[in-house]
Amino acid sequence: MKTIPLGRQGQTGPAIALGCMRMAALSERELDTLVGTAIDCGVTFFDHADIYGRGDSEAAFGALLKRTPSLRGRIHLQSKCGIRKEPGGTYYDFSKSYLLAAVDGILSRLGVDHLDSLLLHRPDPLMEPEEVAEAFSQLEQAGKVRQFGVSNFNTRQLMLLQSAVQQPLQFNQLQFSLMHTGMLDHAVLTNTKFPGAEDRDGEVLDYCRLNGITLQAWSPFQYGCFEGVFVDNEKFPALNKAMEEVGASYGLSKTAVAVAWLLRHPAQIQVLVGTTNPARLRDICTAADVTLSRADWNKLYCAAGNRLP
DSSP states (O other): OEEEEETTEEEEESSSEOOOTTTTGGOOOHHHHHHHHHHHTOOOOOEOTGGGGGHHHHHHHHHHHHGGGGGGGEEEEEEEEEEEEEETEEEEEHHHHHHHHHHHHHHHHOOOOBBBBBOOOSSOOOOHHHHHHHHHHHHHTTTBOOEEEEEEEHHHHHHHHHTTOSEEEEEEEEEOOOTBBBBHHHHHHTTOOSSOSSSSSSSSHHHHHHTTTTEEETTTETTTTEEEEEEEOOTTTTHHHHOOOHHHHHOOHHHHHHHHHHHHTTOOEEEEEOOOOOHHHHHGGGGGGOOOOOHHHHHHHTTTTTOOO
């Protein structure tokens, strides 16, 4: 498995990570097989969140770690918190008391004494950076969290939070795929009035590159916001034709091509895949073995409906 820098402290990790959102639906045998396949492929980075399965996905993974205790020292465990799903509705909470309690819950369900990284799941409009800083420092000093990051933050939100917290923000998890390219489009269309030239994220891709923040791409096969997958979708004939043609040149499936396209970007993106199918995971991992040419990368970008001015 190709490795990439993780954050700005000299660590490295696999270019492909496994998202754990659906693990609660697996039997013990299925989960053991999936995680075993991941390890065999070099996928040693596992991304959780406390809302995945309302904590059941973390609990299932924790049971696996209890069955295989030697596994903990070989993997990177990441989780996210900050989204509260209450009977009265869902909202975001970055208060110190909630973050501390959330991490304790995560560690208990996983059955571990620390997380390798913790991300704030979605921006809290009532965020008080100084309060988050207190929570981060307490978690670090207690040895409960080693690295910190965010998810779905734009540039100014990153800057605001980093102005208060002592620890460097190492990760930013963002939706990114061939059919979700807003972070690229506005830069490609700089100095034009074409649709897509608007900067919606504060040039967050370039900001992360300049500041050594690893961009983790979630939903690499989705279009829209959970509207469905674009691979083998009749709504996107031009893109699927291009993926098939490019795949034939590299010996990749269309699914692997979609991942290879993300990995080709010089930002050294870590791609999060959420499959629970071991065979599909093996197929996806073949993407890390190739480097798309500039011509093929741009062919796919344009086939997805984007334009070059």
